[in-house]
Amino acid sequence: MSCHCTDLPETLYLQQAPHGWHHRLLQKTCGQHASLFQCADCEQYWAIDFPRREEPQVVTRISDPDQWQPAGDASRKQLLTHSRGGTTETPCIWAGCGAPTVHQTIYCIDHLYETGARI
Numbered sequence: 600m601s602c603h604c605t606d607l608p609e610t611l612y613l614q615q616a617p618h619g620w621h622h623r624l625l626q627k628t629c630g631q632h633a634s635l636f637q638c639a640d641c642e643q644y645w646a647i648d649f650p651r652r653e654e655p656q657v658v659t660r661i662s663d664p665d666q667w668q669p670a671g672d673a674s675r676k677q678l679l680t681h682s683r684g685g686t687t688e689t690p691c692i693w694a695g696c697g698a699p700t701v702h703q704t705i706y707c708i709d710h711l712y713e714t715g716a717r718i
């Protein structure tokens with residue numbers, strides 16, 4: 600049975616993963632904010648965030664299981680921008696900001712993230 604691991608990006612929302620994919624992962628370690636899993640088929644390591652209220656769980660590909668980190672704000676912002684369809688030429692309306700806005704919003708990624716938007 601093929602596990603899809605090689606088709607997946609470096610980071611993704613758990614809800615975007617192929618149906619049933621994470622059921623093939625075995626939990627290896629439990630950290631403070633996330634758990635480390637290993638694929639039963641291809642032995643790829645993945646970190647998956649603990650569920651947080653109203654936040655989608657983020658999955659991160661881990662190359663070195665001895666030095667793994669859960670998804671930080673930078674990869675969460677990248678995922679959020681991507682899931683909203685990228686950025687536009689329009690400047691952010693936040694006072695003194697002016698950075699490019701995220702598609703169909705009035706804020707840049709930093710300020711959109713500050714409003715609590717996560718997906």
Ligand SMILES: [Zn+2]
Pocket residue numbers: 602603604605638639640641642643
């Ligand atoms: Zn796999």
Ligand SMILES: [Zn+2]
Pocket residue numbers: 691692693696697698706707708709710
């Ligand atoms: Zn801004």
